[in-house]
Amino acid sequence: MEISKEKLAELGVQHKRELVLRLKESMYGFK
Numbered sequence: 001m002e003i004s005k006e007k008l009a010e011l012g013v014q015h016k017r018e019l020v021l022r023l024k025e026s027m028y029g030f031k
Helices: 002-030
Strands: none
Touching: none
């Protein structure tokens, strides 16, 4: 349980970082 929760948390953080990077790229692209 602990390992799976940690892995899920890591995946969530990585996914959020990817989304933020994509949003920044799109915003800079539009600007």
